[in-house]
Amino acid sequence: MATQLAPEHVVGRDRLIERAWHALEKHSVLFTAERRIGKTTVMKKMQAETPDGVTVRYLDLEKVGSPIRFVEVLLAEVRSLLPKSERAKKLFGELMGHLGGVEIGGVVKLPANNGAKWWQPALERVLACVCEHAPTTTLVLFFDELPYMLQKIAGCTEEGGDRAALAVLDVLRSARQEHPNLRMVFSGSIGLHHVVHALRDGKCASEPTSDMMTIEIGPLEASDAQDLARRLLSEARVECDSVDTVAAELADLTDRVPFYIERVAMCLALEPSPITPETVQRQVQSHLTNDLNHWEMEHFRQRIPTYYPGTIPVGDRATLAKADIVSCILDELSICESPRSIAEVCVAIKSSHPVENRALVIDLLRNLVLDHYLVCNDHKHYSFRFPLIRKWWQLAQGLAA
Numbered sequence: 001m002a003t004q005l006a007p008e009h010v011v012g013r014d015r016l017i018e019r020a021w022h023a024l025e026k027h028s029v030l031f032t033a034e035r036r037i038g039k040t041t042v043m044k045k046m047q048a049e050t051p052d053g054v055t056v057r058y059l060d061l062e063k064v065g066s067p068i069r070f071v072e073v074l075l076a077e078v079r080s081l082l083p084k085s086e087r088a089k090k091l092f093g094e095l096m097g098h099l100g101g102v103e104i105g106g107v108v109k110l111p112a113n114n115g116a117k118w119w120q121p122a123l124e125r126v127l128a129c130v131c132e133h134a135p136t137t138t139l140v141l142f143f144d145e146l147p148y149m150l151q152k153i154a155g156c157t158e159e160g161g162d163r164a165a166l167a168v169l170d171v172l173r174s175a176r177q178e179h180p181n182l183r184m185v186f187s188g189s190i191g192l193h194h195v196v197h198a199l200r201d202g203k204c205a206s207e208p209t210s211d212m213m214t215i216e217i218g219p220l221e222a223s224d225a226q227d228l229a230r231r232l233l234s235e236a237r238v239e240c241d242s243v244d245t246v247a248a249e250l251a252d253l254t255d256r257v258p259f260y261i262e263r264v265a266m267c268l269a270l271e272p273s274p275i276t277p278e279t280v281q282r283q284v285q286s287h288l289t290n291d292l293n294h295w296e297m298e299h300f301r302q303r304i305p306t307y308y309p310g311t312i313p314v315g316d317r318a319t320l321a322k323a324d325i326v327s328c329i330l331d332e333l334s335i336c337e338s339p340r341s342i343a344e345v346c347v348a349i350k351s352s353h354p355v356e357n358r359a360l361v362i363d364l365l366r367n368l369v370l371d372h373y374l375v376c377n378d379h380k381h382y383s384f385r386f387p388l389i390r391k392w393w394q395l396a397q398g399l400a401a
């Protein structure tokens with residue numbers, strides 16, 4: 001996880017945050033976004049500026065790998081919500097006694113050997129206890145990197161793997177339904193839809209997040225991205241003839257993603273002065289072509305076989321990996337200047353692979369939108385979501401002129 005900014009240094013996001021609070025009045029929320037867009041930053045800012053009548057607890061689940069650890073982390077966070085009365089102390093003591101836990105210096109430890117299913121009622125009880133006794137009208141729990149935790153739980157066979165991970169989602173869903181003052185925000189850089197799909201293993205099961213409202217976190221607004229660029233250039237003592245022009249170029253060429261703005265601004269500080277828009281263009285190009293992978297763009301290519309597993313039959317005996325079809329779609333769209341229809345994408349795939357399965361192509365295009373690679377316009381034409389990633393893909397696949 002990146003180092004977190006103090007809330008007063010967070011640029012923009014006000015309208016998004018307002019929308020999120022509005023949604024949270026009635027619903028729980030699923031934040032979706034590409035990694036490094038600024039999800040954690042948004043949640044931390046919301047935590048720092050919580051409206052009246054709302055209490056927030058933020059849980060970083062990146063290091064949590066078992067349901068029991070999840071209950072422990074939750075217990076430690078929500079404990080302070082119970083009123084400091086003797087009655088509440090007694091209540092917490094009773095809860096810990098019931099769970100067989102101990103608390104040392106604010107860290108809660110629960111027994112790990114009470115049987116695989118034991119944590120389920122414990123989680124239910126903790127959520128019920130805090131919702132019934134917390135002195136607040138609405139409690140919002142932020143679960144950051146939840147999909148990552150679920151993946152780890154699923155990979156942990158002694159906990160019952162996939163079933164345990166799905167059960168965590170089910171308990172959380174039941175708690176949302178049961179307690180009218182409880183809201184949750186799920187966030188993470190791995191798409192939750194991939195994790196849930198893998199957990200169900202294609203089988204039909206309850207949809208664990210269908211009651212939640214999805215909010216996509218996009219790049220910064222243009223004026224905010226330019227403000228951030230100006231501030232970072234000034235902090236790095238970058239000398240420019242026209243700081244406004246350089247900041248505008250920097251914001252534009254990095255797709256207004258704060259993480260990339262920061263990286264380029266740092267490198268500009270090492271360039272000879274004065275910095276011009278051309279220097280920014282050179283720096284961005286150098287980041288995009290650098291095999292040292294400073295921007296971790298390689299991730300967009302490496303994760304494709306994991307996100308799109310499986311093969312399809314082609315011809316009599318041969319098979320074709322779905323990941324290869326996905327790469328082919330991205331290759332085609334990376335070199336097209338305008339968005340492409342489903343029919344055009346199908347024709348492009350057929351020119352290199354014997355794929356007749358139109359439904360599969362439609363499904364892959366839809367998933368590429370969910371994974372933030374692509375966007376679909378009102379004519380149902382597809383193109384890359386981020387010009388920067390399109391440019392990187394073109395270069396990385398050797399397709400650039």
Ligand SMILES: Nc1ncnc2c1ncn2[C@@H]1O[C@H](COP(=O)(O)OP(=O)(O)O)[C@@H](O)[C@H]1O
Pocket residue numbers: 001002003004005009010011012013033034035036037038039040041042189228258259262
């Ligand atoms: N609104 C913002 N204003 C200024 N910097 C930001 C903002 N959002 C993100 N950043 C910078 O980008 C980095 C990555 O953001 P982060 O919130 O950790 O992304 P995510 O959680 O989506 O992976 C942060 O550490 C911060 O330095």
Ligand SMILES: [Mg+2]
Pocket residue numbers: 001039040041144
């Ligand atoms: Mg994060």
